[in-house]
Amino acid sequence: xxxxxxxxxxxxxxxxxFSYDLDLDRAVLxxxxxxxxxxxxxxxEGLKRAMPAMAKEIAYQTGAEVIISGDPCYGACDVDxxxxxxxxxxxxxxxAELGDCPEKVIFLEVMMREDLREAVEKAxxxxxxxxxxxxxxxxxxxKIGQALEVLKGHGIEGVLGPAGARAKYPGQVLGCxxxxxxxxxxxxxxxxxxxxxHPLGIALATGKRVVTADPVMGEVSEIDTDPMLxxxxxxxxxxxxxxxxxxxxxxxxxxxxLELARQILKLGEAGGKEMFLxxxxxxxxxxxxxxxxEAAVSTAxxxxxxxxxxxxxxxxxxxxxxxxxxxxxxxxEYGFDEID
Ligand code: SF4
Numbered sequence: 001x002x003x004x005x006x007x008x009x010x011x012x013x014x015x016x017x018f019s020y021d022l023d024l025d026r027a028v029l030x031x032x033x034x035x036x037x038x039x040x041x042x043x044x045e046g047l048k049r050a051m052p053a054m055a056k057e058i059a060y061q062t063g064a065e066v067i068i069s070g071d072p073c074y075g076a077c078d079v080d081x082x083x084x085x086x087x088x089x090x091x092x093x094x095x096a097e098l099g100d101c102p103e104k105v106i107f108l109e110v111m112m113r114e115d116l117r118e119a120v121e122k123a124x125x126x127x128x129x130x131x132x133x134x135x136x137x138x139x140x141x142x143k144i145g146q147a148l149e150v151l152k153g154h155g156i157e158g159v160l161g162p163a164g165a166r167a168k169y170p171g172q173v174l175g176c177x178x179x180x181x182x183x184x185x186x187x188x189x190x191x192x193x194x195x196x197x198h199p200l201g202i203a204l205a206t207g208k209r210v211v212t213a214d215p216v217m218g219e220v221s222e223i224d225t226d227p228m229l230x231x232x233x234x235x236x237x238x239x240x241x242x243x244x245x246x247x248x249x250x251x252x253x254x255x256x257x258l259e260l261a262r263q264i265l266k267l268g269e270a271g272g273k274e275m276f277l278x279x280x281x282x283x284x285x286x287x288x289x290x291x292x293x294e295a296a297v298s299t300a301x302x303x304x305x306x307x308x309x310x311x312x313x314x315x316x317x318x319x320x321x322x323x324x325x326x327x328x329x330x331x332x333e334y335g336f337d338e339i340d
Contacts, residue, residue: 031062036088042069043093077254096168112139114215116146123213123220124154133189134158176339178205204336239315242294250300257299271326302337
């Protein structure tokens with residue numbers, strides 16, 4: 001190759017010019033230190049585009065063979081253990097470490113470069129309290145100080161809940177874990193990040209008002225849980241007449257809840273339903289077609305039932321929703337599915 005290494009900044013590969021920072025230097029250092037000969041790269045869909053250039057650069061700088069995981073990757077719960085068997089080091093990008101993993105799995109967090117100040121400035125006018133819980137996702141957690149500073153200028157105290165079981169940083173939330181938000185005694189939350197799933201989760205897990213500030217689009221909004229609750233009520237109602245239920249158990253290490261699935265199975269059988277356990281990696285509609293289930297309960301990532309429901313022909317419920325269906329939980333106590 002005839003160009004200087006990407007890490008010196010003098011001839012940055014244009015294919016690596018993204019709106020986030022990939023810690024290539026750390027990857028190279030760890031490969032050199034461990035004298036790894038084979039290296040795996042795993043990233044979520046949003047980062048996959050950067051993987052070929054990163055693989056090329058790692059090979060250039062270290063001489064190691066690099067293999068990219070081509071399977072979908074949904075979170076830190078979803079480490080490619082098969083690829084891990086083939087390599088000396090596996091770099092899992094874009095998520096913070098979660099639970100037990102083989103030692104050769106290295107989590108490389110990816111930080112968005114977006115400044116949070118403008119979006120938080122806009123959101124400040126929507127906030128009603130003088131003390132607000134601040135939440136965000138891993139990509140923005142390193143800039144959360146900017147949000148606290150802006151709010152202070154408006155006379156608002158921003159507070160962060162402590163890191164917890166699945167959240168590595170104070171204030172961080174995951175689609176399956178809102179422990180940092182729930183630990184706070186506040187009447188209102190500000191969520192900084194993209195998409196509606198996390199702020200909906202905060203609102204449903206805490207029962208409190210949530211304002212969102214999207215630093216990428218520069219948009220702010222207030223979360224309304226009614227449309228989602230209506231959709232979920234409809235899904236439970238559709239599943240009421242079903243007799244055969246598949247209880248889905250994920251093979252992904254950080255989503256595997258076999259014990260919970262067994263409890264759901266017993267609960268369904270006690271309620272006169274025909275229940276069976278299904279163990280699978282990626283939960284997709286075609287995997288369920290030939291099983292003859294009339295409805296399913298997913299014990300995997302909560303997003304399977306709550307975010308992807310439109311993909312499935314049969315109703316797909318979370319475990320707390322199934323409890324509503326069999327009558328052991330009142331609808332008024334609807335619970336957002338979280339993984340401990
Ligand atoms: S279970 Fe779902 S929400 Fe939780 S970390 Fe995995 S992909 Fe993300």
